[in-house]
Amino acid sequence: MAELPLTGVRVLDITVVWAGPYCTSFLADLGAEVIRVETINTFVPLGRGSMAHPTEAMLKSLGSFAGGTPNRQPGKRPWNRFPLFNAHARNKRSVTLDLLRPGGMEIFKRLVRISDVFVENNPTETMEKLGISYQLLKEENPEIIMVRMPAYSNDGQYQNYRAFGLHIEGVVGHTLLRGYEDMDPTANSSVLMSDATAGTQGAFAVMAALHYRNRTGKGQLIELSQAENVLPFMGQPFLDYSMNGRSASTIGNRHPSAIQGCYPCRGEDRWVTITIFGDGDWDALMEVMGNPEWASDARFQDAMGRYHHQAEIDRHIAEWTSVRDNYEVMHLLQGLGIAAGPVLDQRDAYQDPHLEERGIFEEVTQEDAGTHRYPTTPYRLSEIPMPVRRGPVRLGEDNEYVYKTLLNYSDQEYAEFERQGHIGMDYADEVP
Numbered sequence: 001m002a003e004l005p006l007t008g009v010r011v012l013d014i015t016v017v018w019a020g021p022y023c024t025s026f027l028a029d030l031g032a033e034v035i036r037v038e039t040i041n042t043f044v045p046l047g048r049g050s051m052a053h054p055t056e057a058m059l060k061s062l063g064s065f066a067g068g069t070p071n072r073q074p075g076k077r078p079w080n081r082f083p084l085f086n087a088h089a090r091n092k093r094s095v096t097l098d099l100l101r102p103g104g105m106e107i108f109k110r111l112v113r114i115s116d117v118f119v120e121n122n123p124t125e126t127m128e129k130l131g132i133s134y135q136l137l138k139e140e141n142p143e144i145i146m147v148r149m150p151a152y153s154n155d156g157q158y159q160n161y162r163a164f165g166l167h168i169e170g171v172v173g174h175t176l177l178r179g180y181e182d183m184d185p186t187a188n189s190s191v192l193m194s195d196a197t198a199g200t201q202g203a204f205a206v207m208a209a210l211h212y213r214n215r216t217g218k219g220q221l222i223e224l225s226q227a228e229n230v231l232p233f234m235g236q237p238f239l240d241y242s243m244n245g246r247s248a249s250t251i252g253n254r255h256p257s258a259i260q261g262c263y264p265c266r267g268e269d270r271w272v273t274i275t276i277f278g279d280g281d282w283d284a285l286m287e288v289m290g291n292p293e294w295a296s297d298a299r300f301q302d303a304m305g306r307y308h309h310q311a312e313i314d315r316h317i318a319e320w321t322s323v324r325d326n327y328e329v330m331h332l333l334q335g336l337g338i339a340a341g342p343v344l345d346q347r348d349a350y351q352d353p354h355l356e357e358r359g360i361f362e363e364v365t366q367e368d369a370g371t372h373r374y375p376t377t378p379y380r381l382s383e384i385p386m387p388v389r390r391g392p393v394r395l396g397e398d399n400e401y402v403y404k405t406l407l408n409y410s411d412q413e414y415a416e417f418e419r420q421g422h423i424g425m426d427y428a429d430e431v432p
Contacts, residue, residue: 002384004031009210011117012037013092014132017046017164018192019226020121020149021088022199027117027206028091029377029386035115035402036094037108038395040424041101043431046164048079048395052427070370079395079427080368086392087374088199090364093398097422099130104422108132110407112140117206121149121198121226124159134221143219145209149202153225165192168227174234180252197233198226259306262343263318265326271343272326274317274333278303284336289320366391396425 009032013024028034043052049069050062059072069081080086095111098104112118118137120127127133127148134146148154151163152171161167169175169191179188205222213219231238236256237248253262259276276282282303286295294316299305306313321329326342333340342348349355350373361373369392377386403409403417417423 004384004386005381006030006032006210009033009117010035010115011119011206012111012115014118014120014122015149016044016121018084018088018195019165019198019202020119021085022196023121023147023149023202023206024092024119025088025090026199026203026377027119032117034092035111035398036089036092036393037111038094038096039098040096040396040427041098041421041431043079043427046084048085049082052079052431053429054078070372075368077368077394077426080366080392086366086369086372089392090374090376090388091390092393093402094393094396095399095402096396096424097417099132101421103417103420105131107403107407107417107422109136109140111402112137112144114406115141115144116210117145117147119147119149119202119206121202123162124150124154138219141219143213143217145206145213145219145222147202147206147209147222147224149198149224149226151225152227154223158227163226165195166190168194168230172227172231172234173237174230177234177237177248177250179250181250181254183250185250193233194226194230198224198229201229254310259310259313261310261314261317263314263321263329265321265329265342266324267326269345270326272321272329273341273343274321274329275339276306277339281338282306284338285317285333288332288336289317292316362388364388364391366394368394394425395427396423399423399425 006027009027011024011027011032011034013020013034013036015021015024015036024032024034024036045051051058054062054074056072056074059069059074059078062068068083069075069078070083073081075081097107099108120132137144137146150159151168152158152161158171163171170185172194174191174193175185175188178191179185202224205224209220209222240246240248253260253273255275257277259282260274262271262273264270265272274285276285279302286292289295294300299309300313324332330340330342344352350361355361360375362376363371364374365371374388374392376388380386400414403414403423404411409417414423421428
């Protein structure tokens with residue numbers, strides 16, 4: 001098999017939740033040796049779960065996002081069973097060391113000396129408290145590339161503000177654009193677009209920096225503000241304000257220049273989305289609906305009239321879709337050139353014929369979590385297959401490899417690190 005593009009590149013990963021781990025998952029897919037640097041003495045919420053030692057009752061009381069594990073069972077090591085972590089933990093390694101304990105920083109520095117990239121997505125002061133800076137990394141390895149992915153920035157007034165994707169969405173204004181017209185933003189569900197986009201752009205930035213280093217021999221510091229990164233995705237409302245002085249607000253499923261909605265279909269909680277652009281789409285839809293009498297209403301004879309009377313049109317379309325299967329509606333309308341698609345839940349996605357044909361889900365096994373179908377890398381290289389080479393990495397799974405093979409510590413030194421609390425595959429009992 002052809003060698004993967006990033007074979008030979010080593011990445012140190014001190015990332016949390018989603019944005020940072022998603023970034024390093026792309027690098028691991030492409031062949032980089034990604035080593036997660038973790039500790040058995042501190043638990044990061046929503047890293048490997050909500051807590052280190054949940055009971056079965058706790059897992060059943062938590063929502064699937066915050067506390068889900070297979071069958072809601074903690075197992076021997078629940079931290080290795082958390083789906084949110086395992087979804088982006090493929091092809092990686094894990095080593096445990098405690099930067100706050102004696103000897104921890106020296107172990108870390110030895111890792112830096114043999115690595116190419118360091119990635120983190122923590123508040124600025126967190127890294128400062130740990131004593132990790134670009135200057136430190138550069139002193140140990142002048143060619144290293146450091147990627148920092150804070151919520152807002154590494155300087156300025158917001159640099160130390162904590163944030164999940166929900167908070168970033170609010171700060172940049174995306175929360176105000178979602179939801180229905182008759183609802184205020186408190187009714188919106190959590191959308192985490194900033195995490196996914198930051199992870200993708202972070203991986204791109206690493207690739208660019210590696211390319212630059214190959215040409216110049218120089219490493220560099222990369223700062224990617226997650227909030228600033230997601231702003232360009234909302235170009236339309238920002239341009240509308242700058243040009244017209246209008247502040248956008250919730251519009252539900254509407255579109256500013258088309259008839260658009262999400263309509264009920266036959267069955268329980270089944271839906272289809274439809275977008276009607278212009279007279280051609282409208283005429284085609286009316287024909288497939290049997291040219292109903294209501295369609296001759298004078299208010300619906302041009303695009304502007306239809307735009308201003310969408311609520312009534314929605315009711316008529318919903319009556320037509322409600323007695324049909326959502327896939328049936330999709331195929332019927334797409335056959336006429338009308339944009340339409342079913343609203344899929346997770347069950348539908350696993351069974352979707354297109355996703356099946358594309359091999360989007362791959363069966364992967366991990367000792368503590370079992371065997372499950374996970375989403376694979378979202379792109380394909382024509383010359384290089386990229387199957388999942390390794391299941392979701394377990395905490396401390398590669399301690400011996402990192403300490404003894406990469407860092408050349410002796411068996412005696414390894415045993416001493418275990419005694420000091422650096423090395424292990426289980427969180428300490430006192431860790432909540």
